[in-house]
Amino acid sequence: MSRAVVLTVLLAGLIIIGSSGSVFGAQMDARINPNTETSPFKMNYQKTVFIEYQNGGQLFDVLRGQEWTVQGTADSSDPGVQKLMSTLNNKIQSDGSQAHISDLNVSYDIHLKARNINTSVDYRVILEGTLSNYVITKDSQKTLIDLGWRGMSTTNEVVIDGHELNFPINILLEMEPEAAAFFVGTEAEDVLHRNLIDADFILQQPLTNWHFLFDPTGINVDAGTFGLSEEIAGYVVSSWTMGESSIREGRQVERVFEAEVMADQLYVVRSVQSSDQANLYAIGFGALDVFDGVEIAGVTATPPEDYATTSTGDFPVMIIYGMAGIAAIAGGAFFMFSNRALKNTKEGQQGIDPNRLVGHQTSSSSGGYQTNRGEAQLADDSDYQQTRSYYDDSSNTTQSPPPQPEATPAAAQEAACGCAASAEMGSECDCAMQGACLCDASCPCNADICKEQVNSMS
Template sequence: MTKAVLMTVLLAGLIVISTSGPAWAAQLDTTINPNNAESPFKMSYLKTVFIEYPNGGDLFNALGGTQWKTAGTADATNPGVQELMMALNDGIQKDGSQARVSDLNVIYEFQLTGRSLQTSIDYRVILEGSITDYIITEDSQKKLVDLGWRGLTTTSSIVIDGVEINIPLDILKTEEPILYNTFVDTEAENVLNRELINADFILEQPLTNWHFLFDPTGINADANTFGLDDSIQGFVVSSWTMGESSIREGRQVERVFEAEVMADELYIVRSVQSTDTANLSSIGFGALDILDGVEIIGVTPTPPEDYMTTSTGGFPVMIIYGMAGLAAAAGIGFFFISSRSMKNQKVGQQGIDPSNLVGYQTSASSGGYQTNRGEAQLKSDTDYEQTRSVYEQSTEVTPQETTPQETVPEQTMPSGGDEAACGCAASAEIGTECDCEMHGSCLCDATCRCNADICKEQVNEMS
């Protein structure tokens, strides 16, 4: 019963997951080239808002089966994009970083899908642009790169071509007035007024908690055969990745904000954002450091000669080699012990030597024929009781084994050549009746001297 309930819960969970669309939060992808004055970046912001009307109501009548989508793009020449660039740079400066956004393109898309029990609104804004002024200082051996700009966030209202792209509630004012009027001045307003363009968690997660890897392909002698970009030839590439939920990075769960609104019916508003993710790379080998409270990396063309760490940045490779050596030694020891055990095992014939055995026939004639059954016994009588034939029977019939009904008159066996003419094959030795008497017919000729009545009658008739 418990297994059935568990399987039902798992199946229901799979159905819910398979029918629910992903709702991600901020996602950063960038590659910093310390040899250039600016580098590209891409930041995606995604959020999903669910409006539930379990008891129906005006919102069910207005939204059930409704679908619409608002989308658009804009570049740095758009006044709304310029306002967004200024807001992002103000946030970067407040975070203590000297870097700034120098170019920006905006892609936005909002989609509403009405269903029988709920309506979902998907918000997506993508920023693609360039970051500059990230080089703090440099010399002939190393460059210090500012990474404190990665938390691109603004709480300001951003309007591009008449569309509000940062505050989820404001877009409903023009697209769905009934929703806006239902939720304004309620607890749902606090949920829907949370800005979409927010990457604070990417900045708050220390880079020391990110996974680190470096690719030395660019410094290989035959690197040009791999078709590498000219910008990374002669360099290694360092990469930091954030987004895993683990003991080291901490448990990361989706952020859910929920509110109930009582209008003509009870409505539930829920905003869902998953954890933020980021992939940050740099040309060259980057060593993490902190300068005036801002996380930076010291970049060199190649890693130090004594550098041997794994992706976590602090687990020596020699330990891995040592563990592998111990495993190999344990394997060798196992095979050595197994080999010695096999050598100590006895081989060849175990138990009784066949040369000490002799064959012994155990079958008896019956009906004019004889079987060839037999068994093996020891030549010596020693321990005979342990090997005694199971076919051997006592020649004496005990009173318990013989009943009055089983008692028969003593029979006389034919002798010499007459035995072959008698088909009865009487077995007087073990106290059984004549076979002819048992079968009610006699196969004997006139020479038969059986004592069975049927045989005597047969002999008389033949005489």
């Protein structure tokens, strides 16, 4: 039983882990073309801060009815964007990658809305740009591309259009200084001083743990009918996807940081940044490898001959056999438990032995029609007291049996009633059913037609 309970808990955990989902914190989307010098990418960073005042107070009075939005866009001509691009390139280089960002656009959207019991501040910063120098080597058969640039993060301030975007506390100090003063010098300030532009987890998750698929549409004979762009014509497209919460990738949960502030009332500040997600595409068939501690992919125009893989690479080898083993153990535990329960029950025939039953016909003929109905009765009455019906016991009934009429000799009935059928047919004298009667005064039949016949004969 204990083993069965453990297996049940384990399987339930697998279901919960596999089905969890969330809104993404850092979301990456990049398409690398090894045949060109540059490729586009997009990084989306999101975070929400909740300021809670369940019992009202001065902070509630300060924020009551407040709602505002700070948003804008800037390109690489903006000094703030240039500084951010330089900072990101330094981070990519420190991660061991030779790639760098050659162009960058930044858009931001920060929205505050006050409610009766809390205030929420939604932060969103989107980076769209161009990667270059990601090709390591290239020959007639294979191209090696650098994939170690994924951790686009910075712990520096990012000031664009006069707004600091990387640390949530700064926009509050700018837009709501009276409310932000409640948090300065407290643990809440540490919660609000965690950087928003953070994609380190996307880099830390090895690409071998990502789901891998390749699309061979570009090499189909009729690929032109699909309206494919020229860059993928004649090639397959490899894709790696990260973000599923599972045993192989690990359980991905929201990053929640919380702190309490005791002023005139107890206030709670909570920062929520959900699990990361990433989609990485490469033109051609990509085979992963590691070079000098940096993840790379060897890209060919077509997949190797007779190549086949699942959407999870080596996932089936590690997991599917393990799941099959768990299922086998669970099945063994189930049969063991069932066998133990069966031994505790009485075996063999329960009730009356069929060899002691005999069949009896219960139907009779009428007008020459005979049915096959019958019933089973005991061949002897040795165990009748154990098998008889409750209603067969005269002590359990209150009604007395109906009076039995005096028996009339069969010969007298047969002689008296001329309407009786022949004895071979096995039917009785029934003047009402016959519709005619030839009876004398000694006929005991009570049918009206018989009485009329008797009167007419007398």
